[in-house]
Amino acid sequence: MEIEDSNARARRKDAVKRLPVSDFTNGxxxxxxxxxxxxxxxxxxxxKSNTADPPSGLLELVGKRVPRIGYGTMRLTGPGVxxxxxxxxxxxxxxxxxxxxxxxxxxxxxxxxxxxxxxxLAQATDSFPDGVVIATKLGWEYDHGGRLVPAHTPERxxxxxERDLRLLGTDAISIVHLRxxxxxxxxxxxRRAVAAMIEMRQEGNLHHIGLSNIGMAQLEYALTMTExxxxxxxxxxxxxxxxxxxxxxxxxxxxxxxxxxxRAGGMEQMRRLSAWGETVNASVAQVAIxxxxxxxxxxxxxxxxxxxxxxxxxxxxLDIVLPEAAMHELNTR
Numbered sequence: 507m508e509i510e511d512s513n514a515r516a517r518r519k520d521a522v523k524r525l526p527v528s529d530f531t532n533g534x535x536x537x538x539x540x541x542x543x544x545x546x547x548x549x550x551x552x553x554k555s556n557t558a559d560p561p562s563g564l565l566e567l568v569g570k571r572v573p574r575i576g577y578g579t580m581r582l583t584g585p586g587v588x589x590x591x592x593x594x595x596x597x598x599x600x601x602x603x604x605x606x607x608x609x610x611x612x613x614x615x616x617x618x619x620x621x622x623x624x625x626x627l628a629q630a631t632d633s634f635p636d637g638v639v640i641a642t643k644l645g646w647e648y649d650h651g652g653r654l655v656p657a658h659t660p661e662r663x664x665x666x667x668e669r670d671l672r673l674l675g676t677d678a679i680s681i682v683h684l685r686x687x688x689x690x691x692x693x694x695x696x697r698r699a700v701a702a703m704i705e706m707r708q709e710g711n712l713h714h715i716g717l718s719n720i721g722m723a724q725l726e727y728a729l730t731m732t733e734x735x736x737x738x739x740x741x742x743x744x745x746x747x748x749x750x751x752x753x754x755x756x757x758x759x760x761x762x763x764x765x766x767x768x769r770a771g772g773m774e775q776m777r778r779l780s781a782w783g784e785t786v787n788a789s790v791a792q793v794a795i796x797x798x799x800x801x802x803x804x805x806x807x808x809x810x811x812x813x814x815x816x817x818x819x820x821x822x823x824l825d826i827v828l829p830e831a832a833m834h835e836l837n838t839r
Contacts (some may be wrong), residue, residue: 565806567611567639567761568680568714568735574799575824576611576641577604577817578765578810579623588652590622591812601630603814607821610634613738613763613808615643615685616669617654624673632675641736641763642670643718645685645699656687658695660702667711681735682706683716690721697727704732718765722751729758736761738808743779743797743836744771756802767807768794782832788823791816795823797836 564571582597584590591597604612612631614623624642631638644666647657657666663684670679684703686696703715714735717728728734737755741748741764748764755762768791770776779790788796791809798807809820828836 565761565804567806570610570637570639572610572639572806573608573824574806575609575795575821576613576639576763576806576808577601577609578808579612579614579627580618581810581812582623582626583619587618589619593812594626596814597626597812598630599814600812600817601626603817604821605630605634605638607818609821610637611639611641611763611806611808613641613643613765615646616666616673617646617648620648621669621673624670628673628675639680640674640676641681641683641716641738642674642679643683643685643738644670644703645683645687645718658684658686658699660698660705663699663702664706667706671711678710679712681714681716682712683718683736683738684720685718686720686724690724692723692727696724700728700731707732716763722754725751725754734760736763738763738765740764740766740769741798741805742767742769743794744775745769746837752802752805756804760804762802762805763808764798764805765808767798767809778835782828782836785832786826786828788826789819791819792823792826793828793832793836795820796826796828797833799824800828800833801837 563574565574566572580587582591582600584592612627614627616624618624627640631640644663645656645658646654647662647666649655657663667682670682671677682703684699686699703712706712707715715728715732716736716738717725717734718738720728720737720739725734725737737751737760739748739751739762741752741762745766752762754760771779776790779793783790783793786793786796795807795809798805807820811817811820
């Protein structure tokens with residue numbers, strides 16, 4: 507991991523003031539609640555092993571040096587991740603401000619909206635073609651009744667790929683994740699889906715393959731077939747069930763992009779986060795992000811928000827260092 511220069515850090519501190527500790531028990535009003543399901547090359551990432559302090563800095567991801575915090579576009583939609591955002595102007599400002607603050611990793615999917623975040627993202631990043639890592643997901647689509655359903659056949663994956671390329675206005679996408687369903691089996695359908703992803707990469711539609719919502723056996727199988735740039739699973743300080751895969755990806759130089767990084771937890775979990783927030787002069791959300799950054803050097807959180815205020819709060823977490831006592835207490839499952 508390469509640490510960013512002091513001038514860049516100073517600019518971010520000047521631009522972003524940490525917000526007071528907030529009541530995170532019920533989640534932010536603009537964040538996805540915990541009950542909502544996100545219808546979300548070993549060489550691409552370089553880092554020093556066992557590095558957690560300081561957590562901020564630059565990470566080399568798919569050949570680009572990026573800050574260790576990204577942005578998830580799912581919140582740039584209407585209720586239930588359907589339709590346009592309530593405030594399209596604010597949505598555009600959020601993306602513009604993210605780029606101003608140095609965010610370069612953007613997680614998205616055509617089935618958000620559908621299509622709307624991809625369109626907004628294409629407009630916002632048009633002047634940053636070489637410095638932005640866009641990570642999309644394939645594997646879901648809407649049926650005739652408007653329900654989100656798995657779309658894992660090679661034909662449906664390819665249809666989603668073509669839609670992403672068209673909406674983002676590009677010939678190839680940095681990272682495309684195969685977003686799996688609820689099973690963690692290396693089934694014949696999973697093998698066919700991985701093969702389809704490899705074929706689309708060979709055709710030049712994407713630069714790197716990622717996996718999302720998968721288990722260890724599926725990751726190990728995929729690695730026998732191709733390089734994997736990143737894994738994007740649900741993981742947070744209040745949901746540490748994926749710790750084995752976090753550690754595995756860290757050992758193998760694979761980036762880990764946790765979705766729902768600000769998942770709300772129980773009262774006791776929120777009490778501990780709030781207490782450590784008071785100690786380090788940070789909000790509960792910032793403590794949650796800082797924990798992820800110090801948990802493993804290959805983690806790039808991708809919190810989503812529909813407001814500039816919360817975006818700035820999230821990015822400011824790059825400058826927060828939790829004491830060892832905090833990491834020990836919060837690591838307790």
